[in-house]
Amino acid sequence: MSTILIIDDDDQLRKSFEKLLLSEGYQVVTAASGESGLYVVKKQLPDLVVLDVRLPGMNGLETFKAIHDIAPKLQVIIMTAFGTTDTAIEATKLGAYDYVLKPFEIPEMLNLIARALDTGRFMSSPVELNATPDNLSRDAMIGRSNAMQNVYKAIGHAAPTNATVLIRGESGTGKELVARALYQHSAQAGNPFIVINCVAIPDTLLESELFGYEKGAFTGAAHRRIGKIEQAKNGTIFLDEIGDTPTHIQAKLLRLLQEKNIERLGGRESIPVNVRIIAATNRNLEKAIDNGSFREDLYYRLKVVTILLPPLRERKEDIPLLAEYVLSRHAHELKIPNPGISEEAKNQLCNYSWPGNIRELSNILQKTLIFNQGSAIDVDMINQAICESGAVSETTTEADGDDLLRRWVQRRLQKDADSDPDLFNSCVDSLSRILTSEALVMTDGNRSRASKLLGLSRPTLHSKIDKYHLQLKTTISG
Ligand SMILES: Nc1ncnc2c1ncn2[C@@H]1O[C@H](COP(=O)(O)OP(=O)(O)OP(=O)(O)O)[C@@H](O)[C@H]1O
Ligand SMILES: [Mg+2]
The missing domain is CATH 3.40.50.2300 (Response regulator)
Structure with a gap:
């Protein structure tokens, strides 16, 4: 906390x-x-x-x-x-x-606080490359596959050079970890590291956030504001989700890369800025260039060095080690004993395609841990968690979600009809429990935000937390 x-x-x-x-x-x-x-x-x-x-x-x-x-x-x-x-x-x-x-x-203010905290964490918490799963106090990149060895080598080569780096890979493959590692292993490691998530900031604000503005630049610009790029002077700026930036901002970023200067909005002064740019995207930029939503000249300027993160399904040999690491890390953070995971369960994890990559693996194992009663995680728990999470995963469409939910219900009807006399209510309860715990995970255990997210009153949320014993096993606060 x-x-x-x-x-x-x-x-x-x-x-x-x-x-x-x-x-x-x-x-x-x-x-x-x-x-x-x-x-x-x-x-x-x-x-x-x-x-x-x-x-x-x-x-x-x-x-x-x-x-x-x-x-x-x-x-x-x-x-x-x-x-x-x-x-x-x-x-x-x-x-x-x-x-x-x-x-x-x-x-x-709350939004600013959350972003400032992220920045502080990125700057001060080192990322260990090619780590063993037992160091739980630091963020680590786990993986001994050839594909990951190539990633570590690329980080080692690119970090000290000050070159612009483009990090590519599907969602949840570790792009943000790579950006932090590049910064921490660079000559500017003591200087600012500024993170801008280009999709998290509305288009109308992104330009002034990045470049700043002069007094009177637009209605409401009552005084000068220094932009994030200028603030990152002599340091590093991480432009996350760059594939989603509007084209007029892409033009300004191109100028920064080519001429190493910027202009504040409404300003005429050209301000020199010495800043290293690291960018990341999960978009297919080549396609975006073809359909006119991404500038080709910016693409070439950005990809001086490209680091491509492999999807998890292409490095399945890393899954058992990652599973052990993620499990111990969650147990450590949730302050509960690590029940361990059976060999069969690890093999089962290798059979799944992981469309959400390591983030999805991490969420699934966190869920099995929260609802685990102390015995080692086994194949059934993994299957259930994958099935349940599929129904609400971001990567599934609503139709896919319905289909997964239907399959889950069919499984319960076939498997539990004899043993559970209250099957209807226990299925509804399962969904309610998952909704509650997901909302709490998503809001870092903050009850006010979780109740808002679910559209429940705080007392109703509290009664669900008590009912499903969520409080005992997660670090819920608020
Ligand atoms: N090699 C790895 N070893 C251990 N944990 C990892 C590894 N790669 C990623 N993770 C973890 O997986 C989660 C997702 O990683 P990260 O946020 O870096 O992904 P991303 O590629 O930036 O995803 P997105 O495109 O959705 O933003 C994080 O919790 C991160 O710590
Ligand atoms: Mg990311």
């Missing part, structure tokens, strides 16, 4: 902000001055700081600089009132993650 430090001298704001963050499942520490905030940073390094600019004693900018000196990878979000935006802009130039104007919109 991430810890957030709020530094603000306004008691009211501190209290209500703390309450909000606690309800979102974060741990919170507060400080009323820069000096006491610094003390907290030294004592118990938090995962994120939200810092007010106007503080008594040591001011916001001085506090930011001192925090940045002690912990350069600790992300800081600055809160500013309208009159102090210059200080906030100065802090973002010096490496603060971003700033927000007070009073802020809650969803916007």
Whole structure:
């Protein structure tokens, strides 16, 4: 669970902000001055700081600089009132993650916090390549197949060169892990690493997020804003899902790659930026070029080095080792004993085609672990989890989903009709249990968000958590 430090001298704001963050499942520490905030940073390094600019004693900018000196990878979000935006802009130039104007919109702030936390994690948690499954405290890339050995070699060659890298592979194959490994093994490992998920940000905001803007550039641009590319100066920017960027932004990215400079929106000044670009996509870019949705010239600029991640079905020999790693990791995170997995169950995992790759393998094993009663994971549990997850998997269409659900129901009717006198209710219960646990997994155990996601009231969600004993076995909070 991430810890957030709020530094603000306004008691009211501190209290209500703390309450909000606690309800979102974060741990919170507060400080009323820069000096006491610094003390907290030294004592118990938090995962994120939200810092007010106007503080008594040591001011916001001085506090930011001192925090940045002690912990350069600790992300800081600055809160500013309208009159102090210059200080906030100065802090973002010096490496603060971003700033927000007070009073802020809650969803916007929560979104910013989630992104800043991701960035901090990416920068500070190293990815171990070609790892053995027993190191659970670090993110690891597991796999001894030839295909994965080639990936490790490519990372080793490309990382120190500063060359632009395009990472390709299906969804869930580990593109993000590769991007982090490239950054961590590069000469800029101490400098900023900025992640932009090009599909997660609406098209209308992506341009200003990347390039920044000048005061008056558009209605509502009340002051200058520094974009993420400028903030990544001398560091690395990871453009995730680049295949989904709109074409006018592609043109600007091309200019950045060719001329190493950018212009803020509404600005005439050409700003030189020395930044390494790593991009990733699961799209077929060649097809996108053919249908006019991706620029060919940008494609050639991006693919100076290409790292292609193999789908899991093409490296099935890695599945048993990955399964052991993923299982121990989930057990470690959920703080429950690892029941182990039988050889037959591992073989069964190798028989499946894994359209969602390692993410899907990970989800399936997490599910078997949550509902496991302590015995080693066996073939039946694997079959059931694959069957159940197929019904709600992203990669299946609604018709496929219905079909899988129907097959699952048929199996229950054939197999359990004699042994279960309450078959109808127990099938409905299974679905309800899966829906509840999936929503909790998806929201990191946050009950407020899970109840919103399901359209249930919090008391109804609570009763389901109790009914299915989910609380005992998952790290649910909120
Ligand atoms: N080789 C690997 N060893 C262990 N875990 C892995 C490996 N590759 C990926 N994972 C895990 O699988 C999950 C998905 O990986 P990641 O997010 O990097 O995929 P992705 O290719 O970026 O997918 P998407 O295109 O959907 O964004 C993560 O939890 C990651 O830690
Ligand atoms: Mg990804």
